[in-house]
Amino acid sequence: MSVPVNRPERVRATITVPPDKSVSHRALIFNAIADGRATIDHLLDSADVRSTARCLAALGVEIDWPAGSPRATVTGRGMHGLYESDDVLDCGNSGTTMRLLSGLLAAHPLLSILTGDESLRSRPMARVISPLRKMGAHILARKGDAVAPVVIKGGNLKGIAFESPVASAQVKSAVLLAGLYAEGETRVREPERSRDHTERMLAAMGADVFDSGAVGVRPASRLAPLSLRVPGDISSAAPWLVLGACHPDAEIVLKGMNTNPTRTGLLDILSAMSATIEITEERTMGGEPVADVVVRTSTLRGTEVGGALVPRAIDELPLVALLACFAEGTTVVRDAAELRAKESDRVDSVVRVLGRMGAKVRARDDGFVVEGPVKLHGARIDAGGDHRIGMLAGIAGCLADGDTRVENGAVDVSYPAFWEQLANAASGTATIR
Numbered sequence: 001m002s003v004p005v006n007r008p009e010r011v012r013a014t015i016t017v018p019p020d021k022s023v024s025h026r027a028l029i030f031n032a033i034a035d036g037r038a039t040i041d042h043l044l045d046s047a048d049v050r051s052t053a054r055c056l057a058a059l060g061v062e063i064d065w066p067a068g069s070p071r072a073t074v075t076g077r078g079m080h081g082l083y084e085s086d087d088v089l090d091c092g093n094s095g096t097t098m099r100l101l102s103g104l105l106a107a108h109p110l111l112s113i114l115t116g117d118e119s120l121r122s123r124p125m126a127r128v129i130s131p132l133r134k135m136g137a138h139i140l141a142r143k144g145d146a147v148a149p150v151v152i153k154g155g156n157l158k159g160i161a162f163e164s165p166v167a168s169a170q171v172k173s174a175v176l177l178a179g180l181y182a183e184g185e186t187r188v189r190e191p192e193r194s195r196d197h198t199e200r201m202l203a204a205m206g207a208d209v210f211d212s213g214a215v216g217v218r219p220a221s222r223l224a225p226l227s228l229r230v231p232g233d234i235s236s237a238a239p240w241l242v243l244g245a246c247h248p249d250a251e252i253v254l255k256g257m258n259t260n261p262t263r264t265g266l267l268d269i270l271s272a273m274s275a276t277i278e279i280t281e282e283r284t285m286g287g288e289p290v291a292d293v294v295v296r297t298s299t300l301r302g303t304e305v306g307g308a309l310v311p312r313a314i315d316e317l318p319l320v321a322l323l324a325c326f327a328e329g330t331t332v333v334r335d336a337a338e339l340r341a342k343e344s345d346r347v348d349s350v351v352r353v354l355g356r357m358g359a360k361v362r363a364r365d366d367g368f369v370v371e372g373p374v375k376l377h378g379a380r381i382d383a384g385g386d387h388r389i390g391m392l393a394g395i396a397g398c399l400a401d402g403d404t405r406v407e408n409g410a411v412d413v414s415y416p417a418f419w420e421q422l423a424n425a426a427s428g429t430a431t432i433r
């Protein structure tokens with residue numbers, strides 16, 4: 001699919017933020033091993049979350065989730081009730097599916113084989129395999145245990161104190177899930193704190209989750225089902241936040257955005273860049289803080305992003321490069337080598353896509369440097385099947401002179417309605433639910 005994009009004269013939109021992808025995966029996976037039935041509302045119906053649902057169904061979990069429905073019912077099988085799948089588990093493009101299920105299946109005496117698409121089969125798996133092996137699971141993977149397919153024969157785990165070399169919620173969650181089944185305590189320490197949805201949700205389901213500098217769990221004998229409404233995803237609000245701040249005549253209202261402090265790095269970056277942002281109606285949804293956010297045309301200045309801010313904005317950093325094209329001065333993103341391990345190498349993707357549109361951007365080993373402001377020009381962009389790069393190119397096209405076409409945008413992974421909503425927002429006035 002090739003999507004045409006142009007700069008609109010003005011942007012006025014009120015958008016209900018699509019459901020959080022991280023919370024959607026976890027709501028399905030954790031309820032799958034709970035004792036009883038849970039209803040999940042405002043569940044993200046996207047390719048990644050469907051991959052999780054499909055894998056769980058193959059493991060014997062009853063999930064009633066009609067196509068196009070924002071509501072699913074999960075009948076949990078209890079902590080020890082999963083069946084051995086009679087086929088390979090296909091995680092599609094979804095790293096969260098593969099890594100969290102690896103942790104869960106490491107605790108089950110079943111033979112499981114997990115695979116995914118070409119992108120997922122090139123992403124690092126040693127980071128999960130190594131701690132799960134230390135806990136006692138038998139795991140093998142391709143290329144010297146580096147990449148999927150992954151083969152797991154689990155069971156009989158013991159708790160470990162794991163020092164993760166990377167700040168990764170997927171790794172942390174895999175180890176904590178395995179820890180629910182292990183003998184003794186399991187602890188995970190990270191170089192910087194990653195998103196904490198797993199800790200929040202497991203605690204709400206009755207698990208003994210603690211934080212003693214490292215995050216930990218004690219073994220559980222059962223989890224209570226948890227019905228919830230999934231909050232809006234700040235990662236899906238992010239393209240709008242950037243469009244609103246950079247476009248010369250914009251006002252965008254975002255309703256129900258997750259403001260979990262482990263995810264709000266982009267808000268801090270926008271403030272540091274002097275963006276005009278207003279946060280109102282703060283409330284709670286599905287055990288997470290949410291708010292409405294208004295963003296308006298802003299005069300931006302460059303900033304430095306590194307350290308603890310990086311995991312708090314990891315999926316939004318490509319969009320920070322675009323912000324930086326409209327900001328006065330230099331913007332540096334460092335400590336972000338993890339960008340190279342995403343659905344594509346996002347350092348290279350950012351440099352290639354924005355460079356083609358006229359940005360002054362160069363790669364660092366651990367991030368990028370952008371000089372602003374520049375005038376971007378339209379171009380034909382191949383997003384390489386990476387959804388976040390597809391959305392980056394779409395928003396860049398709305399801010400550039402001339403015509404842009406985006407190919408291989410892959411937005412169905414996390415935000416299937418993105419192109420339609422972009423066209424509506426660009427039509428001048430829109431209310432998008």
Ligand code: S3P
Nearest residue numbers: 022096167168169170171314315
């Ligand atoms: C996610 C964690 C992050 C993030 C990904 C979703 C999660 O990945 O980039 O989009 O749901 O736990 P890492 O754990 O690899 O940093």
